[in-house]
Amino acid sequence: MNKVDSRVLAAWLDDLLQAARFKDYCPNGMQVEGRSEIAHIITGVTASEALLRTAVERGADAVLVHHGWMWRNEDRRVIGTRRARMALALKNDLNLYAYHLPLDAHPILGNNAQLARVLGLEPLRGQDGAPATCGPDNLVWLGSPGEAGTLGALARRVRERLGREPLVVGDEDMPLARVAWCTGGAQGMLADAADAGAQAYITGEVSESTVHLARESGVGFIAAGHHATERYGVQALGNAVAEHFGVRVEFVDIDNPA
Numbered sequence: 001m002n003k004v005d006s007r008v009l010a011a012w013l014d015d016l017l018q019a020a021r022f023k024d025y026c027p028n029g030m031q032v033e034g035r036s037e038i039a040h041i042i043t044g045v046t047a048s049e050a051l052l053r054t055a056v057e058r059g060a061d062a063v064l065v066h067h068g069w070m071w072r073n074e075d076r077r078v079i080g081t082r083r084a085r086m087a088l089a090l091k092n093d094l095n096l097y098a099y100h101l102p103l104d105a106h107p108i109l110g111n112n113a114q115l116a117r118v119l120g121l122e123p124l125r126g127q128d129g130a131p132a133t134c135g136p137d138n139l140v141w142l143g144s145p146g147e148a149g150t151l152g153a154l155a156r157r158v159r160e161r162l163g164r165e166p167l168v169v170g171d172e173d174m175p176l177a178r179v180a181w182c183t184g185g186a187q188g189m190l191a192d193a194a195d196a197g198a199q200a201y202i203t204g205e206v207s208e209s210t211v212h213l214a215r216e217s218g219v220g221f222i223a224a225g226h227h228a229t230e231r232y233g234v235q236a237l238g239n240a241v242a243e244h245f246g247v248r249v250e251f252v253d254i255d256n257p258a
Ligand SMILES: [Zn+2]
Pocket: 067, 183, 184, 185, 226, 230
């Protein structure tokens, strides 16, 4: 079994995802330092207690996630659920790596790129291969809906491929030529998608106000699940790590209906 040094892995991931370029709500990269040799990595969407427990049970050396710890407006004290999570990592010498916006944005391995692959969306790309984007930090992607030519067909595709009933706002027969998408909790970027000419917008979550905005702007809206839309970037990243370093990488899907 191959091994990689924990700091070497952090530097490689930081470089691959250009982590230093992002102003984020959490630290990106190594969040908890564990043992120095890594042969087995568990990947997941969120560094929940359940994911950490699974990593310990399976004898992993590291956990790699999209949603890590130490978010900007959190209580910084190490008590309660935070203590329980941290104790699991520290007692078991686990490394924790987390990449938030850098993993949303990566042009090939990122959540938006991977959601497009899973849903058969065709991103618009410039000659240099960079995706056409809009919205704050260029987080919203633009493209064609592929063979899903109506809002209803696109919603069916979400249901089939993500295994989840989406919340849909708009006429099912609405024809679609241009769509926009951003994984996770990006319902606040619906207006950016509309301004960029998208006829429909797919994201993970919905707010009460999103429904009114979608109806009033005439843009079709699909909330496909925060967790469900963000399962794919970390899997692509895990595959890249396994291929480059020859270490064992396992994705663990902790069910989350939100
Ligand atoms: Zn997210």
